[in-house]
Each structure stands twice: as C-alpha cells, then as structure tokens.
Amino acid sequence: MEKTTNYEKPLPQIRPDTAPFWEGCKRHELLIQRCSDCGTFRHPPRPMCPECNSLNSEWVKVTKGTVYSYTVVHDRPMPVLYLPGFANDRPLAIVLVELPEAGNIRMVSNIVDCRSEDLKIGTPVEVVFDDVTEEITLPKFKPTA
Amino acid sequence: METLKDKCAIVGIGQTPFLLDSGRTELSFALEAIKLAIEDAGLTSKDIDGFVSYTLDTSASDAILANNLGTPDIAYAGQLPHAGGSGCGMVAHACAAVMAGLADYVVCWRALTDSNFTSNRMQRLAVHQPFSRDADDFLRPFGWTLSTMEAFAMACRRHMYEYGTTIEQIATIPITARKYAARNPRALRRDPLTVEEYMSWPIAVDPIRQFERSAIADVGGACVVTSAERAKACRHRPVYVMAAGQGSGPLPGATYEMWNHRPVITETAAKYLAPRLYNMAGVRPEDIDVAELYDCFPFTCLALIEDYGFCAKGEGGAFIQDGRIELGGQLPLNTHGGHQAEGYIHGFSHVLEGVRQLRGTSTAQVEDAELVLVGSAWTCPTSGLILRR
Numbered sequence: 001m002e003k004t005t006n007y008e009k010p011l012p013q014i015r016p017d018t019a020p021f022w023e024g025c026k027r028h029e030l031l032i033q034r035c036s037d038c039g040t041f042r043h044p045p046r047p048m049c050p051e052c053n054s055l056n057s058e059w060v061k062v063t064k065g066t067v068y069s070y071t072v073v074h075d076r077p078m079p080v081l082y083l084p085g086f087a088n089d090r091p092l093a094i095v096l097v098e099l100p101e102a103g104n105i106r107m108v109s110n111i112v113d114c115r116s117e118d119l120k121i122g123t124p125v126e127v128v129f130d131d132v133t134e135e136i137t138l139p140k141f142k143p144t145a
Numbered sequence: 146m147e148t149l150k151d152k153c154a155i156v157g158i159g160q161t162p163f164l165l166d167s168g169r170t171e172l173s174f175a176l177e178a179i180k181l182a183i184e185d186a187g188l189t190s191k192d193i194d195g196f197v198s199y200t201l202d203t204s205a206s207d208a209i210l211a212n213n214l215g216t217p218d219i220a221y222a223g224q225l226p227h228a229g230g231s232g233c234g235m236v237a238h239a240c241a242a243v244m245a246g247l248a249d250y251v252v253c254w255r256a257l258t259d260s261n262f263t264s265n266r267m268q269r270l271a272v273h274q275p276f277s278r279d280a281d282d283f284l285r286p287f288g289w290t291l292s293t294m295e296a297f298a299m300a301c302r303r304h305m306y307e308y309g310t311t312i313e314q315i316a317t318i319p320i321t322a323r324k325y326a327a328r329n330p331r332a333l334r335r336d337p338l339t340v341e342e343y344m345s346w347p348i349a350v351d352p353i354r355q356f357e358r359s360a361i362a363d364v365g366g367a368c369v370v371t372s373a374e375r376a377k378a379c380r381h382r383p384v385y386v387m388a389a390g391q392g393s394g395p396l397p398g399a400t401y402e403m404w405n406h407r408p409v410i411t412e413t414a415a416k417y418l419a420p421r422l423y424n425m426a427g428v429r430p431e432d433i434d435v436a437e438l439y440d441c442f443p444f445t446c447l448a449l450i451e452d453y454g455f456c457a458k459g460e461g462g463a464f465i466q467d468g469r470i471e472l473g474g475q476l477p478l479n480t481h482g483g484h485q486a487e488g489y490i491h492g493f494s495h496v497l498e499g500v501r502q503l504r505g506t507s508t509a510q511v512e513d514a515e516l517v518l519v520g521s522a523w524t525c526p527t528s529g530l531i532l533r534r
Contacts, residue, residue: 077355078263082290084365108283
C-alpha cells in the first residue's frame with residue numbers, strides 16, 4: 001500500500017507499554033501480548049496481567065481472525081464526532097475481530113477488500129498491513145480467500 | 146452488615162424546562178434547578194451543606210454554587226467519575242455522606258447546554274485521556290471516535306446475531322417514550338412515532354439510526370438528600386432510598402474504550418450491580434412497579450431491562466412488546482418520556498421521575514406505585530437506585 005506524507009487521521013503514540021505491538025506491525029507481524037507466567041492473552045497491551053498480576057509478558061504472532069461484531073459508519077448525528085481525516089470515509093466498516101490464535105481475545109480494526117454490505121458476523125479474516133506513515137503501520141483485516 | 150437501606154430520603158427535586166438554544170450558561174441552569182429542589186424540600190439554601198456532581202459536568206464547582214446560593218459552609222463535596230453512569234451514584238454518595246454524619250442536606254445536580262455539550266465533546270473526552278490513553282490508540286486510528294455509538298452498535302449487532310433481536314422490536318422503546326412524552330408538557334418530542342417512520346430514518350452507525358440519539362437541549366436538574374429522620378419535617382412525602390450503588394464489572398472504562406474486550410459485550414455493568422441492589426433492598430425484580438432506565442439510545446435501554454432482571458438475557462426484544470412497558474403494562478418504563486423523548490440530562494431526569502412516581506405526581510402516574518428502580522448509563526461505573534414511598 002502506498003505511503004502518504006499528508007496522513008490526517010489519528011495515529012497511535014508509541015509508548016513503552018505498547019511499543020512491541022507497533023514495532024511488530026512495522027515488520028508486518030501482528031503480535032498479541034501474553035502473560036509469560038500464566039499464559040493469558042490480553043489486548044490492548046498493558047503492563048499487568050489481570051489474571052495473575054504478573055508484570056512479565058511476551059508477544060505471540062497471529063494471522064487469523066473471525067468477525068465477532070461490526071458497525072458501518074454511514075453518517076454521524078453530530079459533525080464533531082468525525083475524527084480528523086475520516087469525514088469522507090463513508091461508509092466506514094469498523095470490525096471487532098476475535099483472534100482464535102490468541103485465546104479468542106478481540107481487537108478493533110477496519111476491514112479491507114470487502115463491501116460493507118457483505119460483512120457478516122463469523123466471517124473468517126486474515127491480517128493485512130497498511131503502512132500509513134514512515135513510522136506507523138496499522139493492522140487491518142481482509143476476508144480469507 | 147448495616148447498609149443505607151431506608152436511612153435516607155430524597156426530599157426535594159427541581160428540573161428546569163428543556164430549552165433549545167437558550168443562550169444561557171450551564172451555571173444558570175444548575176442554579177435554577179437547585180433553587181427549585183431546595184424550595185420543593187421546604188428548605189432554604191442556608192440549610193444546604195453538601196454537593197455531589199459528575200466529573201463531566203461543566204456547569205459549576207461546589208464553590209461556585211456556594212458563592213451563588215450563599216450556603217454558609219460546605220461540609221461535604223464529592224464528585225463521581227464521568228457522566229451518564231453516575232446519575233444514581235450521586236444519590237448513593239449523598240446517602241453515604243448523610244449516614245456518616247458528614248453533611249445534613251446534600252444537593253446532587255446535573256446541568257448541560259446543547260451548545261457546550263456538543264461542541265466541547267471531543268475536548269471533554271480528551272480531558273479523560275489519562276483514563277483511557279493506551280486503549281484509545283487501538284481505536285482512534287480505525288475511525289472509532291470514542292463516542293458511545295460504536296460501542297452500542299457493536300453490542301447491538303451482536304445481540305441481534307445471538308438472540309434474533311430485530312430493529313423493529315427495538316423501535317418499541319422510542320415509540321413508547323413518545324406516548325409518555327405526549328402526556329408530559331416538559332417533553333421535547335411529543336409527536337407520535339410509528340415503526341414505519343423509525344425504520345425510514347437513515348442509518349448512522351449501523352444498526353443505529355440517525356435520529357435515535359437523545360433529545361439534547363439546555364437543562365438543569367437537582368435533588369436534595371437528607372436523613373429519613375430529617376425528611377419527616379420536609380414539605381413533601383419523603384421518597385426513601387431502599388438501595389443505591391455503583392458497579393462496573395470487569396474491564397471498565399472512562400467511556401467505552403474497553404467495552405469490546407469485556408467477556409460479554411451485550412451485557413452491561415448493571416448485570417453486576419443489580420444483585421447487590423436487590424439484596425440491599427430485599428426485593429426482587431417482579432416487585433418493582435416502575436422502571437426508569439437510561440435510554441440515550443434505544444438498544445442501551447433494552448440491555449438494561451435484561452440486566453436488571455426484568456426478563457432473561459436475550460429476551461428483551463420480545464419482553465417490551467404488547468404494551469408491557471406502557472402505562473397499565475407489567476413494567477411501565479421511562480414514564481417521563483426518557484432521554485428519547487422528554488430530553489437529555491445524563492440520566493438525572495430518571496431519578497427525578499422516580500421521585501414523582503412515588504409522590505403520585507407523574508404526568509403518567511402508575512397507580513399505587515410503591516417501588517421504583519432507576520438505572521443509569523452503561524458507562525463504568527454504572528449506578529442504580531431502588532426507591533420506595
């Protein structure tokens with residue numbers, strides 16, 4: 001995907017607690033955080049395991065998902081509810097993807113290569129990477145062929 | 146274990162009209178509502194010694210209120226996190242303060258104007274960034290605004306998938322709200338609504354429709370809480386607090402930034418609060434005569450009906466049919482018209498309407514109403530009340 005220099009949409013800030021996720025995306029690897037003591041997956045990344053309170057974690061590569069739920073943004077009742085750069089992205093499909101390779105935890109993303117009217121709960125998807133800036137790559141999903 | 150059951154009462158209520166584009170400040174609405182509530186209680190502003198508010202309220206601090214009201218001393222000032230989830234929680238905190246002897250007469254309030262609420266929305270959410278910063282970075286790049294709508298849409302879609310709930314069923318919430326609003330001169334949306342009209346509204350954040358959002362206007366609301374003993378000397382019949390509390394469930398959030406990761410996204414924080422409320426009051430869902438449940442969007446109200454145990458999870462769509470939530474039905478719901486039709490005030494009007502029902506002064510009065518359940522928004526923590534006359 002083509003890099004743009006005038007990317008207007010919100011970008012994540014890379015912080016110590018979340019950096020391995022974004023560094024993985026940059027290498028086109030979707031890494032999900034797992035507790036290295038009890039093995040419980042968690043997302044979004046955070047310092048402590050809510051199961052066992054361990055501060056030790058590792059990162060597990062995943063590729064596959066299933067659409068758990070979704071919404072398609074056609075319009076918003078208040079213009080202030082458009083984020084910068086998104087006003088013309090209509091319809092915009094936001095998907096909640098369940099990750100079977102990571103204990104069925106879920107992440108929010110967008111779907112690509114899929115008409116919004118074809119979107120269904122249960123659709124198998126696989127991760128693709130959108131290099132939106134020099135520094136940031138966003139993980140997105142497309143229906144599995 | 147001693148609880149606050151029956152130890153405190155709501156003795157005064159005040160609500161300004163819902164005005165469109167009033168040009169007035171939120172502070173003026175807060176003061177007008179508080180003045181009405183104090184008068185309604187048969188008190189003066191010199192009696193007030195406590196204030197409780199939402200952190201998202203931008204109308205005034207307790208100090209600014211005191212400077213206007215001329216209250217001689219603030220003995221207790223409390224703030225609850227966030228907004229819509231904390232309407233009932235304010236009363237819980239007021240009761241706790243009164244029971245602990247920290248204050249005698251505590252005012253809870255909420256005031257907002259459409260212009261301030263709407264235009265400053267993103268700015269106010271940014272203020273909450275410290276609560277949600279890392280989670281936001283996994284939402285906003287994908288177009289999720291941190292508004293409520295995406296979370297409700299995701300949950301609603303999943304509810305439809307798991308339980309077969311239909312949009313036509315959900316439409317019963319705003320359609321019924323309009324029927325109650327038609328009886329309520331304060332209400333903004335008093336025209337009847339048909340299922341056909343509802344279905345014709347453009348889809349906004351699928352499956353949520355464009356005009357499903359609350360009737361937002363300029364308004365203030367307030368109530369006065371005191372001890373059951375002092376309540377006897379107040380002007381009106383006291384409305385006793387049988388149970389009050391807050392609840393979040395696992396993975397709470399400032400808005401809805403963690404909602405997607407909760408074990409069951411169709412389940413609200415009320416699922417965790419409800420058993421504690423019913424235990425504290427010593428009543429069951431079937432004992433409740435009237436329910437006033439937060440209805441910023443129709444589906445959110447449907448989920449609260451289920452999670453407060455008025456029907457099984459997933460059966461809300463069928464439960465609300467056949468007039469069951471109308472006046473004369475099994476569970477009259479949002480008898481003021483709620484946020485869908487009366488107007489939007491972050492769940493506080495639901496508390497005020499609960500009090501009216503138990504005083505016998507609602508514009509849609511439920512005959513012999515003895516027990517009212519009030520439930521606030523999904524946001525974590527949510528909160529609830531069981532009130533009795």
